[in-house]
Amino acid sequence: xxLLDTSCVxxxxxxxxxxxxxxxxxxxxDYAPSGSTWQxxxxxxxxxxxxAAVAARAMGARMQDTAASxxxxxxxxxxxxxxxxxxxxxLVAEV
Numbered sequence: 001x002x003l004l005d006t007s008c009v010x011x012x013x014x015x016x017x018x019x020x021x022x023x024x025x026x027x028x029x030d031y032a033p034s035g036s037t038w039q040x041x042x043x044x045x046x047x048x049x050x051x052a053a054v055a056a057r058a059m060g061a062r063m064q065d066t067a068a069s070x071x072x073x074x075x076x077x078x079x080x081x082x083x084x085x086x087x088x089x090x091l092v093a094e095v
Contacts, residue, residue, distance in 0.1 A: 010044040
């Protein structure tokens with residue numbers, strides 16, 4: 001199950017609990033879900049959000065590494081292009 005799926009399951013459980021609580025209030029009865037239901041639901045959502053944040057930071061770091069590599073590659077090609085142009089000018093001058 002992916003992170004988004006885990007969050008959705010937790011949110012669906014929370015929605016179910018809220019509906020039950022609303023029905024109990026409307027009926028004038030007590031509603032006492034087990035504390036672990038609410039705590040587990042919130043914990044699952046928080047865990048999924050934390051995992052998603054870690055994954056996003058890791059992806060951001062990889063993107064920065066890729067950007068740095070591309071910059072180095074571009075600089076390398078620019079240097080080689082300058083050298084090639086210089087070599088070509090020398091070759092033309094010799095002819």
